[in-house]
Amino acid sequence: MLTESEPHYRQPLLKTPFHDRARALSQVDSFIPWSGYTTVDVFTTVEQEYFAIRNATSIYDLTPMVKYRIAGAEATRYLNRLMTRDMARLVSGRVAYTAWCNDSGHLIDDGTVFCLSATEYRLCTGERQLDWLLTSAVGFDVEIEEVTEEIAALSVQGPTSCAVLKAFGLEGVERLKPSELAHFTAPAVLALEGPLMVSRTGFTGDLGYELWMRPADAERVWDGLMEEGRRRLIRPIGSRALDMARIEAGFLLPNVDFVSSGHTLRIGTDRSPLELGLGWLVDFKKGHFTGRRALLEEQRRGPRRRLVGLDIEGNEPALNALLYADRTGRRQAGSVTSASWSPTAKRNIALAMMDAPHIERGTTVWAEIYLNRELVWERRMARAQVVERPFFSPERRRATPPADY
């Protein structure tokens, strides 16, 4: 927040309300910028943090997610024209993952829409979008304002996360179904200034919740969770561990798996939701939405390329690897956008943008991986197979109520 005495040019990155707590627990002092905030990359080690997500409970500071309040009599109609999904079906108390496009059907961004009431929504996105949101608002009775700084957010994810929240005092949180949201009264001892909104959402593909609160309550919530979660091995995590989990879950990251069509400069680098495997978010049967015409045409024409999952031989992550149709590496078939060793699936996995003939499940391609052997570089052509995403989707992600630990 820009509330300290230093002028803004001396503090080019904002600090989230959790910053002091995070700094105290950071062992390697690894911070990175995210949407204008400084955030933790790694607290201790990536592996330790990753296993907190999959085996215990992780907490992750989500405050820099860009948040917009969208309210007004025509908010639903507005969102329906903006988004590729049918927002009229999103009822109060639910959250929807959705995407939005420009006129040519190219993805501007994806994000989640929280339906707070029939006339009020909250949109969470990776990047700032006010220009496009306002452009889309012409002719609609709707008000849009950015509320990123007004809302602190903490993601609590992992198999014991529900148990931690219950222990923390959120009675009935176990009844929240995936993509539902509810307001809770935190235990009186915390003396919070405002209510706590909890949604069963997340970026890990695991059982998990996201907590939305006033910045003034942030540290008290953090402290309470750390205290109650101690027995269940709660651990703060940074962006790198989350990245491993989100690749396993098959989620997209802007500027990694796609570049927003609002930012691209080169021809042919825009991506449509159909190309990104988000066709299930595109509802041609609802009313008009921006990009519909172009997407229909693309669907008629058939895909030129598609984002697919890859299972690659060996255990070296195929970071930024070029992909070829044959082992000789003469015909390029695509390129890797995200890659990781998956400790849970025990597979070497990647997300890759693949040209049309190579998008079918079971297709074999070859990944050109460069290996650093004590500064002696080796090139390896590793066999890779197009496989289904997500790579990991445990039953506990969906179970309601979740198992108690």
Add this chain to the structure above:
Amino acid sequence: MSASESRRNAGRYDCIVVGGGHNGLVCATYLARGGRSVLVLEAAERVGGAAATQEFWPGFKVSSGAHLLHLMPEALMRDLGLGARGLRLAAERMPTTALSVDRAPLWVDAANPSALAMLSSSDAIALPKYSALLRRLGQALQPVFEMTPPRLGTDSWQDRLTLLRLGMRLRRLGRRDMRELLRIGGMCVYDLLDEYFETPLLKGALGLDAVLGTNLAPRSPGSVFTLLYRMAAGSALSVPRGGMGAVSDALAKAAVDAGVVIRTGAPVERILVHEHRAAGVVLESGEPLLASVVISSADPKSTFLRLLGPEYLDAGFVRRVGHLRARGLAAKLHLALDGLPQFSGLDVSALRGRLLVAPSSDYIERAFNHSKYGEFSEAPALEVTVPSVADSSLAPTGKHVLSAIVQYVPYELTAGDWDLHRRRLIEAVMRILEAHAPGIRQSVLAAELLTPVDIERQFRITGGHWHHAELALDQFLMVRPVPGAAQYRTPLDGLFLCGAGTHPGGGVMGIAGRNAAREVLKSRARATMSIQDGGLTC
């Protein structure tokens, strides 16, 4: 009974044309001639749009919008049989006289520069050359008007062919003229006139033609382009007997003769959309009317933002439409006169033509300066006609009407509104007229001023621009009105544009209407819609 007739009898039409202005009527006629059943819906009690004759004072009639006919191609008028349907010209090849307070009026005529020779012999030599150059360049551009603008960056051979033809056409100009077109195309007319002429009065008169009805002044880049545009469309001025409304009446007759049904007093409230297609319209009365194609001659902003609504369009497209420069900067002044105005040094034959008050390029430029800041000049430039001299039907015997285009008059005033300043502008124009025609003030029985705001209201043109959208290089050909709607089609299937906001613009030309009809007829006649009235979201 043909299929289209049976549909019409069932109260359904192949095509509904929104707006009965000249382009709407032309479009409707060609659609009907192409075998479609067509209904034209006009909001006003009479067709004609801005090509209208109105009685603004008991017994006094005037062309309330456009007051000269010079852009409509003769071939189009012949093809529509306007002459056979009663259109007569009261005056043709109207002369132009440039007025000056400190010297005799100047008869501007490239074919007969003798009057000019008395002022400047070099100007008298230059004027025919200048006119010939503009005519040649204009003629090279003329076929562009008739074509549907190509789309850019497509794989369509049709688009490539159109671009190729355009290039060939310019190539045929020859090296010297082609080079000259490239050189002067983006120039300002001020500099061009300085190259040719020395007499300020002449430069003012020629400069005014370049900027009439635009948001440009002689020193604005692109003002040569607007001049070429005018030259390409045609330059011989005429007025129809009975005013411009007579053109519309003849067009309406041609439409009805072709089988078009015209309903006046039927303002459209919105365009109906069903299954992502235009399906008809709903009138302000609430009455729904169905058709498989809707063609709007309303301006692009009205069509997309009001009649259709952003909900049915992509956000980027709506932004482009919103950015369309569509504010008018010209006003109309109508005077009912007790007698024939006596312009100093002019005999009555000059009054059969038009009189220009633009004594120099700088005069126009100064008048323009005010408009940039939401003000108007006390010394505006004028194009004046006294149509009752050649057409006695417009005023009672011995009395006259005067019609003037007043430039520049901003849509929005920085301080106050038009209710507050209307009298002051009329007074300013009267002072100028009085200086050229002493005594005219005493003979004024009534005055009517139409600012762009009034033009917007009276003719239902958003922004009150007589071309619906500024005619300039950035709103021309394949970017007119906006990319995505420049081929008369719109992003919504079944909705077309045919008004002045499309290529090649307005000015009572009619070509946009004909081009649009061609595109509608080309679009494969889809299976007749079999939707139930109840299925519509009325």
